[in-house]
Amino acid sequence: KQEVTQIPAALSVPEGENLVLNCSFTDSAIYNLQWFRQDPGKGLTSLLLIQSSQREQTSGRLNASLDKSSGRSTLYIAASQPGDSATYLCAAPTSEYSGAGSYQLTFGKGTKLSVIP
Amino acid sequence: KAGVTQTPRYLIKTRGQQVTLSCSPISGHRSVSWYQQTPGQGLQFLFEYFSETQRNKGNFPGRFSGRQFSNSRSEMNVSTLELGDSALYLCASSWPTDSYEQYFGPGTRLTVT
Numbered sequence: 127k128q129e130v131t132q133i134p135a136a137l138s139v140p141e142g143e144n145l146v147l148n149c150s151f152t153d154s155a156i157y158n159l160q161w162f163r164q165d166p167g168k169g170l171t172s173l174l175l176i177q178s179s180q181r182e183q184t185s186g187r188l189n190a191s192l193d194k195s196s197g198r199s200t201l202y203i204a205a206s207q208p209g210d211s212a213t214y215l216c217a218a219p220t221s222e223y224s225g226a227g228s229y230q231l232t233f234g235k236g237t238k239l240s241v242i243p
Numbered sequence: 244k245a246g247v248t249q250t251p252r253y254l255i256k257t258r259g260q261q262v263t264l265s266c267s268p269i270s271g272h273r274s275v276s277w278y279q280q281t282p283g284q285g286l287q288f289l290f291e292y293f294s295e296t297q298r299n300k301g302n303f304p305g306r307f308s309g310r311q312f313s314n315s316r317s318e319m320n321v322s323t324l325e326l327g328d329s330a331l332y333l334c335a336s337s338w339p340t341d342s343y344e345q346y347f348g349p350g351t352r353l354t355v356t
Contacts (some may be wrong), residue, residue: 160345169249169333170347215286217345230276230299231335231345233286 128153128220132234139206140242147201147237149216154194157229161190161201162215164236170215174201206241213238245270247336247348255354261322264351268315268336275317276345277309280331292317293338321353329355 129152139145151159158177162170174190176183176199182191189202199216217231248267256262268275276299277289288301292311309319315336321328331352335345 158343162347167331167352169247169349170335172344172346175344217286219343220288229343230288230291230301231278231286232288233278235285 128156128218128232130216130218130232130234132214132216132237134237135235136238136240138240138242141206141208143206143241144202144204145206145239147203147214147216147239149199149201149234151197151199151218151232153218153220154197156194156218158219159190159192159199160217160231161188161199162217164213164215166213173214203239206239208241208243211239211241247334247346249332249334249348249351251351252349253352253354255356256324257356258324258326260324261320262324262353263318263320264332264334264353266317266319266334266336266348268317268334269346272336272338272346273315274336274338275311275315276335276337277317277319278333278335279303280333280350281329286333289319289332324355326355329353 131150133148160175161173174183176192187204192199213236215236217233219229250265274293276291280286291299295311306322311317331350333350335347337345
């Protein structure tokens, strides 16, 4: 059974600081890993998806890495801004899936990020 | 391309009632998954539909059910509502997408009183 853990649960940083959010998963036989952002009371916005064959993926100030052998992924945010304040969730597919597109995601509890102006 | 839409966005129901939530996936997507999000349990998988067939179901009681129509739109139903069913219900659409990437809607906030 896939389990996903995110550390820390909350993080407060001053504006401009670079930061790293951590995600660990128990079943390393994953096809991909996805990072999401959630603003209070809102849905999930997909930030980055890393395929198992990749080691990292970048989008703007965000960089996500994946190390399947150690069961870890990190999300690096450069030059943080107050608009980055949100909860960041990582999600890995569960161990079982059948057929194209048929799988469920197991989510971590998230890291609540506050960027102080 | 329009994103995933969910209706209604907010609902208030009374214990014992039933509720139906709707999800329209991104045009061309054929897979729709539903998740429940609560402060205590986080995001939990409810079920997944693909081509009108339920392919996966999470660990929820039979009061939670769903279906998918031929146009890939999906509905989920919760019967005999309990206070603990208060949550944000999110649906995600997928496939064919790059690497099965999941795209989420804004959610339906259900409050049971």
